[in-house]
Amino acid sequence: MFRHIILLCIVAVLSWSVVSAHVLVPPKGYSVGFTGTIRNGVQKYVCKHGYWIKTGSSADVISSDGSKLGTYRAVYDQNARTNTYYWNILNSAGGSHESGHAVSVIQASPLKSVRVSSSAIPEYLAIVKVRRGGGDTSQVTFVSLTGTRGGLPPRQALCTGYGSTSGVPFGGKFTFYTVDREPPQVPPSLTANGTFVQSVFCEGKISYRFTGGRWIRRGFSAKMSEVAGGSSLGQCGTVLKPDAYGSKVAFRFGSPNGFWLQGRQCTQPLKISSDGCPWQLLAITTSGGTESPMGRYKYVLIGATYGGEPPNLAARTEGMTWGSCFTAQAYLFAE
Structure with a gap:
């Protein structure tokens, strides 16, 4: 019988640290599977009690050849102060044939967040928690968002009506990391x-x-x-x-x-x-x-x-x- 460990798990999320983007990579044992660029990205806010509160975001994800790779959605839980990220990725012909699904879905939670630019939303590294559909994301374990642009809330002076909403354009790049098929080289x-x-x-x-x-x-x-x-x-x-x-x-x-x-x-x-x-x-x-x-x-x-x-x-x-x-x-x- 395994020893029961009933302890509080505290994950430190460095939301406002000024850290270079190279820290937003998974450990040795994972490699870049594919990447996607954000298009039509919108960071969403709602006005409450004179402040803009983040509610989430949405975007299209574009592959390196300019074709649509899929969609992205983020949901912010204000009470828990946590983000949940979702990607719907269009499977390639091979991925569709192998999995029997046209779309693969992954849901991830943040591991680390860093503020790289004072004029853009934070960048992050997330880990997959839920997956559905199989295919091209079947081995994806980590996802990073880097090179963010824009997305910050509107000026506070514009928050004059309770419940008013705002959508702010943002951009960036997603990197999807897959587990390596062979063990990494070690000492x-x-x-x-x-x-x-x-x-x-x-x-x-x-x-x-x-x-x-x-x-x-x-x-x-x-x-x-x-x-x-x-x-x-x-x-x-x-x-x-x-x-x-x-x-x-x-x-x-x-x-x-x-x-x-x-x-x-x-x-x-x-x-x-x-x-x-x-x-x-x-x-x-x-x-x-x-x-x-x-x-x-x-x-x-x-x-x-x-x-x-x-x-x-x-x-x-x-x-x-x-x-x-x-x-x-x-x-x-x-x-």
Whole structure:
């Protein structure tokens, strides 16, 4: 049974930081799949109590050859102060044939937002949470909006009637990042001596406790899926009961090809992702269920991490706990 981590997950969104756009990229393990330029972009506002309040935005998305790639929509929840982003992408002939759908839909939530220009809306990096239709977006995990122009609210003096609305033109570029088919190159200490079989997407929390004046990692719990927002494959995380070799990290895959693995850290974790926790290589010590056609599973590399780091500030109280949200790719290797 996985250790239950009931902790508050705080995702820091740097809405007004003046940061260069290069930080709005996913970790190593993802590559640019395709891009699209905004056309007919409109940032929407409503006048309430003398202030312009953002409600969302809409736009057409144009491909590099000038044809329509799809549409974009954003919805702002004023109470929760959160954005939700939607893209309807027109599938290519191959994507339509493979998926059986003319359109693929992805819904994403923001990970990071930065104010690059004082005359434009913030840029952002978002992660896919929901997907429908398959096709050209089937492997898209991250989406960035960069190079924004315009979109700022009207002058406050124009907000004179409660409920009045305004649409402000804006532009920018979307970059859709897909998961790589092969594991990224890593330093020798993280290189698995085996045959790569598959990778799975992990999303969950890493738990920390403030002990002896520093944050100590205690364990993690995550859900596994084929891709971000995709079909569930099972769970992974730190278990209470180690196996005979002292291994306390387990991966449990559900039907139809159910199998489980348990392993332990075999090398020192390394910081690879600038915005993510250290990558680590696990040696599999026990396993069960359906075996890979390539042989018994031997290693799991937990890499392509985003998030999952402890706070930069010390806790006020000894023993305080912290749950840090993270995503990663688990790369499975056989003998």
